Amino acid sequence: MIKAILFDLSGVLYEGSHPIEGAAKTINRLEHGGLILRFITNTSRKTKQQVLDELHNMGFQITGDQLFTAPEAAQQWCIANKLNPYCLVHKNIKPEFTDLEKPPYSAVVIGDAEDDLTYQNLDTAFDILNSGAPLIAIGNNRYYKGEDRLHLDAGPFVKALEYASDQNAIITGKPSKTFFDQVIATTGCNKHEILMIGDDVYGDIEGARKAGITACLVRTGKYQPGDELKLTPPAPLAKDVSEAVNHYLPAL
Template identity: 75%
Template sequence: MIKAIFFDLSGVLFEGNHPIEHAAKTINRLEHGGLILRFITNTSRKTRQQILSELHAMDFQIQEDQLFTAPEAAKSWCIQRNLSPYCLVHSNIKSEFEEIETPPFNAVVIGDAEHDMSYENLDKAFEVLSTGAPLIAIGNNRYFKDEDRLHLDTGPFVKALEFASEQQAIVTGKPSTAFFEQVIASTGCKRHEILMIGDDVISDIEGARKAGLKACLVKTGKYQPGDELKISPPADVASDVTAAINHMLPAI
């Protein structure tokens, strides 16, 4: 029996600045049905408060303690290990890392830096990594969808730095099992009692499965035809988040 549901945000609840049809009503219905809801995102262009404000503006009445973000997981990972990282992150979240981004740097944190993902900044990150410092990736997604087209996400740049520094990045967001376990612990539920709904077959669906959760892929957001076949066994798939709930939890 499903007692908790984890939702990805962009591409599942909304696309760009527009909520996906019926998504807000579905979330409210689940809240009133007594299910435990968590919202987990690799988004690294916005602070927690920016994310919450935008969700509230779209009528998603999500509480702060229900939201888990990959940038916060990366910051916590560094603090726990007393690291001072060079942070190649978006200007919107740069202030979130100010307290730990103090030279000399002994790590690199990389996220979706958008316009700041320049050769100069990537080369600075490589300079730090060349000393043997670890590479911490907020996420490892290949691409994301914003409005009407796909855009490069953090993953391709993570791969470039991995190749140059001859090391494997430590991913602190999805599909990291440790990230999922942090969210699982907040629910008090057993793994088989939790469902993950996402639009990324690797980060959301395969990541959730590896953490022991049930999962359903939606055909909104970044979904591309055939994505469900990229993992084995193929992912359960639904047209959107409302259809996913009706398919996976027919009694709700």
């Protein structure tokens, strides 16, 4: 029996700045039904508070303790390990790292920095990594769904730095098993009682499977026809978040 559900945000609850039809109603129904809900995102262009504000404006009544963001996890990882990172992150979340980003740099943190992912900045990051500093990635998603089309995410740039520096990045967001395990632990549920719903076959579905929980792929957001067949066994598929919830919790 499912007692807790983990939701990806962009592409599952909303696309761009618009909620997916029926998503807010479904989430509110689950809240009143006593389900434990967690919302996890690799979104690296917004602070946690910005994400919460946008969700509230779209009709989702989500609290701060239900939301887990990869940038926050990266920040906490640096604090716990006493690192001063060189930050290739989006200008919106740059202030979150201000107190940490001080030379001499002892790490590199990379996220979707948009136009700041220049050759010069990547080369500076490479120089720091080449001295033995660790590479910390807010996520390694390949692409994300914007208002108009799919766009490159941080993943390709993470791979470039991994390749050049001959090291593996520490991933603080999805699909990191550590990230999933941290969220799972807050539910107080056994793994067989937890469901993940996402639109990214690798970051959401494969990541959840490796963490030992059930996962369902939705045909919204970044989903591309045939994505479900990229995993073995194929990922369970639903039209949208409402259909996924109705399938796994038909009595609610």
